Amino acid sequence: MIQCPNCNQTLPDWVQSCQFCGADTKKVVRPKPVKKQVRVGSGYSNPALIWGLYYFFAAWWILDGAGLLFLSQQVRFFSTFLLVCGTLCLAFGLGLILRIPLIRNIANYIAFIGLIGYVLDLFFSFLMMLGMGWTGLLLALFLIFNICICGAQIWVLGETDGLD
Numbered sequence: 048m049i050q051c052p053n054c055n056q057t058l059p060d061w062v063q064s065c066q067f068c069g070a071d072t073k074k075v076v077r078p079k080p081v082k083k084q085v086r087v088g089s090g091y092s093n094p095a096l097i098w099g100l101y102y103f104f105a106a107w108w109i110l111d112g113a114g115l116l117f118l119s120q121q122v123r124f125f126s127t128f129l130l131v132c133g134t135l136c137l138a139f140g141l142g143l144i145l146r147i148p149l150i151r152n153i154a155n156y157i158a159f160i161g162l163i164g165y166v167l168d169l170f171f172s173f174l175m176m177l178g179m180g181w182t183g184l185l186l187a188l189f190l191i192f193n194i195c196i197c198g199a200q201i202w203v204l205g206e207t208d209g210l211d
């Protein structure tokens with residue numbers, strides 16, 4: 048806000064003349080916009096929450112792995128495939144907990160691929176889901192949920208980069 052040099056009324060920054068007395072306000076000095084502080088990452092600084100989410104995702108990987116290993120014992124087909132996937136998921140979860148940089152990078156990469164995959168899924172199956180009624184809505188919500196999970200995981204991995 049600026050002040051009229053003639054009548055001292057408060058005026059918006061952009062006015063060229065006073066709306067009350069008509070005085071020329073082009074030469075009145077405008078307040079400079081306050082520069083925002085430059086911070087690392089998104090600037091969100093709540094390490095407790097970020098690390099909480101980080102370990103939540105690590106636990107998620109481990110649970111996923113345990114679930115796949117359990118499933119591999121129950122099915123006749125794909126059991127070797129499930130066993131390998133389950134073991135990889137478990138290893139990833141442990142790697143995240145131990146904060147192994149390579150695992151963190153790969154997890155970031157996988158989350159990114161997943162994010163793109165789910166977004167494409169949502170995009171291409173949207174019309175199909177519209178025709179499916181409630182099932183379609185649930186499927187859409189499931190995809191959106193997964194998009195959020197992947198996005199949150201990428202965010203958390205980025206935020207915990209260089210944090211101790």
Ligand SMILES: [Zn+2]
Binds near residue numbers: 066
């Ligand atoms: Zn004025």
